[in-house]
Amino acid sequence: DTAVSQTPKYLVTQMGNDKSIKCEQNLGHDTMYWYKQDSKKFLKIMFSYNNKELIINETVPNRFSPKSPDKAHLNLHINSLELGDSAVYFCASSPGAGGGYTFGSGTRLTVV
């Protein structure tokens, strides 16, 4: 069973569209994250939720809105997509208190 699964794996869309990425973990972790990996491979945190509560919100445009319906799910909705949003988006989870992250397989978003 995949520990952290995210869908879709690939997403190609036009500028101005709205899209969502879904993430689910079956590890029983309390904390989930969204990271963005740009073309230079830099991993930058965007958001973190602990048991459905937003605990980290980095300087991300408000076109990005995370939603956590329960502690096993963390979705990312992006409005009015721009070319610069093209990247790989990774979902991750951790047990918290300095436990290691488990990453999902990533969603490669391409905005054309």
Next chain:
Amino acid sequence: GENVEQHPSTLSVQEGDSAVIKCTYSDSASNYFPWYKQELGKRPQLIIDIRSNVGEKKDQRIAVTLNKTAKHFSLHITETQPEDSAVYFCAGLRGGSEKLVFGKGTKLTVNP
């Protein structure tokens, strides 16, 4: 906030040689330092981690050392093999925080 610097950005070694990747961190309250390996097109995967109450940890061909005074930690890979070729990320986590901050990555190439 925490800042993690990683070097070198690229490293090329011959099969069988050792590889060393170094990271420095800025936040003296950081107490957890994981290392991730990311193969091309795949997710980052935790390979080893160290907490601030130990100075060294070893797992087969991989070892991590931590110098709290100097605020730096290093990954050592011995007897490198072509399958060790990947991008390696160090990271640091401040105690009580859920925000794991990554270095910019080191692309390791092991030449057969």
